[in-house]
Amino acid sequence: MPRRPIVAIDGPAASGKSTTAQAVARALGFCHVDSGAVYRAVTLVALERLGTPEGWEGERVAAEARARGLAAAPSGGRLAVTVGGVPVGDAVRAELVTREVSRVAAMPAVRDFVNRLLREAAREGGVVMDGRDIGTVVFPDAEVKVFLVADPEERAKRRLLEGGRPLDARSIRDEAAALEARDARDAGRAVAPLRPAPDALVIDTTGLSFAEQVRRIVALVREREAPPSLDPPPPAG
Numbered sequence: 001m002p003r004r005p006i007v008a009i010d011g012p013a014a015s016g017k018s019t020t021a022q023a024v025a026r027a028l029g030f031c032h033v034d035s036g037a038v039y040r041a042v043t044l045v046a047l048e049r050l051g052t053p054e055g056w057e058g059e060r061v062a063a064e065a066r067a068r069g070l071a072a073a074p075s076g077g078r079l080a081v082t083v084g085g086v087p088v089g090d091a092v093r094a095e096l097v098t099r100e101v102s103r104v105a106a107m108p109a110v111r112d113f114v115n116r117l118l119r120e121a122a123r124e125g126g127v128v129m130d131g132r133d134i135g136t137v138v139f140p141d142a143e144v145k146v147f148l149v150a151d152p153e154e155r156a157k158r159r160l161l162e163g164g165r166p167l168d169a170r171s172i173r174d175e176a177a178a179l180e181a182r183d184a185r186d187a188g189r190a191v192a193p194l195r196p197a198p199d200a201l202v203i204d205t206t207g208l209s210f211a212e213q214v215r216r217i218v219a220l221v222r223e224r225e226a227p228p229s230l231d232p233p234p235p236a237g
Contacts, residue, residue: 004030004126007221008135011148012183012194014155014162016205016213017130020148022078023214025128028221031074033121035131035138036101038072038114040092041081043104045070053100058107065113072117079121102182105132106189132186135197144221147196148213150206152176152183 007030009021018034025032042065049064050056069084081088091097104110115138122129122139131138135145150158156175160167186194196202201220205213 003124005143005221005224006122006125006139007128007144007146007217008139008142008197008200009128009130009146009148009217010132010135010194010196010200011130012132012155012186013179014159015148015150016158016210017148019210020205020213020217021128021130023210024217024221025077027214027218028128029126031077031079031121031127033072033074033079033118033127033129035114035118035129035134037079037081037088037092038070038117039105039110040097040101041065041070041072041083041088042110042114043097043101044088044092044094045083046104047096047100053103056103056107058109061104061107062109062113065110070117072121074121074127102185106185106191108191111137111191132194133192135200136195137192140197143224144217145197145200146217146220147200147202149202149204152180154206155179 007021007024007028009017009024011017018036021034022032024030042061045065045068046053046056046061049068050060070082072079072081074080081092118129118134118138121127129139135142135147153172153176156172156179157167159175159179160171165171183194203213203216
């Protein structure tokens with residue numbers, strides 16, 4: 001049988017990539033691969049082993065992650081990320097990891113290390129992978145590419161709800177400003193900047209229900225998977 005598609009879902013922070021990718025993977029019977037979880041795991045290792053973030057160098061960060069046995073492989077419909085054989089769990093979602101992961105993800109040596117893990121994890125196809133450069137760098141030949149966007153205020157509300165924090169006007173404003181600053185860093189970095197692939201479908205999720213954005217992507221994948229019609233074309237005239 002032909003290899004099933006690779007689905008690349010990119011977009012800025014809090015645009016709904018991970019939750020959408022998980023739901024799309026479930027609907028299709030694919031494996032969900034969260035690339036951000038791998039970068040977070042590398043960041044966690046660096047925080048535990050390399051001291052002050054301002055002194056980190058990409059080669060050393062990648063070498064430490066490799067030495068600690070950081071690995072990622074499909075398992076039960078999701079990507080299992082481990083360090084020394086131990087699942088990283090919720091530790092990769094800690095606030096300090098969130099604050100430093102953008103710094104780590106901008107390091108070329110780290111990106112090379114993570115991209116090798118991701119490509120190996122998706123070698124057999126049938127995966128939905130989300131991140132910031134999946135369709136442009138990691139899998140430029142992915143059969144389906146989607147780029148999710150949403151207004152900064154909407155993304156701020158989602159991030160605050162996710163963290164169990166209050167939705168007052170000041171919190172929303174501050175979180176939106178933080179997200180826009182991260183967008184600028186990710187879009188302006190020299191290595192794998194945040195941008196949609198030329199052939200990606202851009203979906204603005206600001207006014208969409210979660211079910212609708214999932215439905216759109218699932219329909220797109222099924223359309224790409226459908227075999228070409230063998231029926232003759234209708235007669236002219």
